[in-house]
Every structure is written in C-alpha cells, then in structure tokens.
Amino acid sequence: MKLSALTTFLESLAPLSYQEDYDNSGLIVGNPDQEVNQALISLDCTEAVVDEAIATNCQVIISHHPIVFKGLKKFNGKTYVERVVEKAIRKGIAIYAIHTNLDSVMTGVNARICETLGLKNTRILAPKPNLLKKLVTFVPLSHADAVRDTLFAAGAGNIGNYSEVSFNAEGTGTFKGNEAANPYVGEVGQRHKESEIRIETIYPANLESKILMALILAHPYEEVAYDLYNLTNQHQQVGAGMVGELEMPLNEESFLFQVKDKMRTHVIRHTRLLGKPIKKVAVCGGSGGFLLKHAIAAGADIFITADYKYHEFFDAEGKIVIADIGHFESEQFTQQLLYEIIRKKFPIFAVRLTEVNTNPVKYFI
Numbered sequence: 001m002k003l004s005a006l007t008t009f010l011e012s013l014a015p016l017s018y019q020e021d022y023d024n025s026g027l028i029v030g031n032p033d034q035e036v037n038q039a040l041i042s043l044d045c046t047e048a049v050v051d052e053a054i055a056t057n058c059q060v061i062i063s064h065h066p067i068v069f070k071g072l073k074k075f076n077g078k079t080y081v082e083r084v085v086e087k088a089i090r091k092g093i094a095i096y097a098i099h100t101n102l103d104s105v106m107t108g109v110n111a112r113i114c115e116t117l118g119l120k121n122t123r124i125l126a127p128k129p130n131l132l133k134k135l136v137t138f139v140p141l142s143h144a145d146a147v148r149d150t151l152f153a154a155g156a157g158n159i160g161n162y163s164e165v166s167f168n169a170e171g172t173g174t175f176k177g178n179e180a181a182n183p184y185v186g187e188v189g190q191r192h193k194e195s196e197i198r199i200e201t202i203y204p205a206n207l208e209s210k211i212l213m214a215l216i217l218a219h220p221y222e223e224v225a226y227d228l229y230n231l232t233n234q235h236q237q238v239g240a241g242m243v244g245e246l247e248m249p250l251n252e253e254s255f256l257f258q259v260k261d262k263m264r265t266h267v268i269r270h271t272r273l274l275g276k277p278i279k280k281v282a283v284c285g286g287s288g289g290f291l292l293k294h295a296i297a298a299g300a301d302i303f304i305t306a307d308y309k310y311h312e313f314f315d316a317e318g319k320i321v322i323a324d325i326g327h328f329e330s331e332q333f334t335q336q337l338l339y340e341i342i343r344k345k346f347p348i349f350a351v352r353l354t355e356v357n358t359n360p361v362k363y364f365i
C-alpha cells in the first residue's frame with residue numbers, strides 16, 4: 001500500500017496538531033506516495049534500527065521519538081542524527097515519528113502505562129485547551145435532522161461520554177438572491193423569509209474540513225450560512241499524562257515492587273515515602289516533571305514518570321511520592337501498542353517490532 005495510507009490512519013488516531021511545540025512528529029524522511037509492504041516499529045530510530053530495516057526489507061520505520069527535532073544544516077555523517085537520515089534517504093527507507101501526539105490521546109502511551117499498572121477510572125491529567133471549535137449553522141426546518149445527522153457522523157457533537165450534542169433554536173432567516181442566484185426557496189430579486197433552525201455544535205478543530213464538507217453537502221441552500229468559533233475549552237480526551245486508581249489501595253513498598261515488575265525496570269528513584277496507602281496514581285511516559293503540579297492537584301498519591309533531576313525531587317514537598325522509573329522503561333510498551341494498532345487496521349500488512357534495544361542508558365547492578 002501507499003505510505004500515506006499508513007500515516008493518514010495513524011494521524012486519524014493521533015492528529016499531528018496534538019503534538020507539543022518542540023516536537024517533530026510526522027513523516028520525517030520519505031515520500032507519502034512510496035509503496036510500503038512492511039513496517040519496523042521502534043521507540044528510537046538509531047543507526048542499528050535503520051540497518052535492521054534494511055536487513056529485514058522494511059520500507060518504513062515507525063518510531064515514537066523523532067530522529068530530528070531541530071533543523072539539520074549539514075549531512076556529513078558527524079552525528080548519529082545526520083548518519084541515520086543520510087542512510088535512510090540513500091536506502092529509500094521512510095522514517096515516521098508519532099511522539100507527543102500519541103502521548104496526548106486517551107488510547108496512547110499513557111493509557112498503555114495505566115493498563116500495565118491495572119489503573120481504573122483513568123482520565124487525562126492536563127487536558128489541552130484550544131483544540132475545540134464551535135459551528136453554528138442555519139438550516140430550513142425540513143433539513144434540520146439530515147444536517148444534524150451528517151454533522152454528527154463527521155465527528156461533531158462529542159463531549160466526554162456524550163455524543164450527538166447540539167443546541168437548536170427556531171427563528172426566521174431572510175435572503176434575497178441576485179440574477180445569478182438559484183435559490184432553493186423564494187424568488188430571485190425578492191426578500192424571502194424562511195423558518196430555520198440555528199444548530200450549534202462542538203467539534204475537534206482537526207476535523208474542520210471534513211465537517212464543513214459534510215455540512216455543505218447535506219444543506220439544501222446554494223450558499224450555506226455558518227459561523228466558526230474558536231473555543232478555549234479544554235479537550236478532556238486530549239492532553240499530557242493520565243491519572244487513575246488502583247482497584248485496591250496498596251502500601252507504598254508493595255506498589256513500588258509491582259511497578260518495578262510490571263514496568264520491567266531495574267531501579268526506581270523516588271522521593272521519601274509518606275507512609276500512606278497508594279490509591280490514586282498519576283503517570284506520564286518520558287519526561288513528565290512539568291506535570292507535577294497537575295498530579296498533586298489531582299490528588300495522586302504517587303507520580304510515575306522519568307527524567308527527574310536531583311533538585312526537582314525536592315518539589316514533592318511531602319505532598320506526593322515522585323517515582324522515576326527511567327525514560328525507556330516508561331515508554332517501552334509503546335512499541336507493542338503501535339504494533340497492535342497497525343495490525344488491527346491492516347491485517348495483511350507486515351509489521352515487525354525492532355529487536356534492537358535502543359535504550360542509551362545502561363545499569364551496572
């Protein structure tokens with residue numbers, strides 16, 4: 001299939017607009033029109049992973065971390081980044097990254113950590129604002145149901161556990177077509193009054209073009225009147241980190257033993273234990289220190305993340321236990337997650353998990 005079929009599917013699950021400003025998710029190397037029949041999945045795209053792709057006939061590498069974050073100015077093979085990009089281009093191997101956009105969705109990196117730890121009642125720890133918009137349109141009574149149905153089918157009207165959410169008010173619309181007009185009702189050159197419904201509904205901004213196309217196709221008027229509003233509301237299903245609850249509270253030591261075992265980590269660096277049972281758990285795969293205040297505000301007993309520095313551990317202030325389980329360790333199940341997602345959607349497309357352990361951190365135990 002075409003590479004674009006794979007990337008379009010992945011972006012329907014984790015839209016690129018959900019990534020953080022510093023990130024570089026998306027197709028980094030490759031042509032969307034190139035044919036691919038096997039993908040290699042890894043957490044990092046290292047030289048060893050590119051070599052593995054060549055050896056196993058994979059035409060695309062799907063990695064969680066982007067190999068390139070900032071602009072590259074030279075390709076002299078001086079750094080591993082230059083060498084990876086150069087080799088991938090020379091060998092015709094595409095590189096696709098699905099990073100903070102996959103961190104931010106309800107079925108992404110953090111959801112997999114929550115599942116692994118057996119957390120229930122999970123939600124996003126820091127929901128993102130500015131991802132939702134509102135559509136207001138004016139529809140003749142006869143077509144209100146059909147337009148609403150079409151908008152909902154295109155992805156509008158979802159709030160939390162509710163779908164088909166809209167507000168509807170009846171009123172009177174007026175219009176006068178000029179000689180070139182071909183009005184659905186009324187006469188050219190005369191003001192027409194029509195009973196209409198004002199339909200208001202919310203939608204994710206990344207679906208805007210799809211929703212507008214659906215509106216215009218379902219609406220009977222030659223010129224469809226609609227207003228688009230930017231909203232500052234938080235999108236409860238999109239954002240950084242997650243928080244959930246253990247079925248049964250555990251004492252701190254027992255819980256840390258479980259984390260060590262389930263997250264397959266050699267060591268957990270943590271702040272002082274507080275002698276309280278662990279019930280609520282906040283998680284963030286990778287560098288999650290910026291979410292500490294959200295974890296405390298959510299009432300979490302422990303915050304499981306990675307990349308904590310010495311001075312940042314002091315910020316726990318006896319309010320929470322910070323547990324650093326290692327960056328690679330926290331995200332290692334993301335590879336399996338991507339594998340399962342792609343296999344489910346494209347059952348006859350070949351997907352491989354890398355056999356390279358890309359973790360640059362080694363432990364001397």
Ligand SMILES: [Zn+2]
Nearest residue numbers: 285286287331
């Ligand atoms: Zn990471």
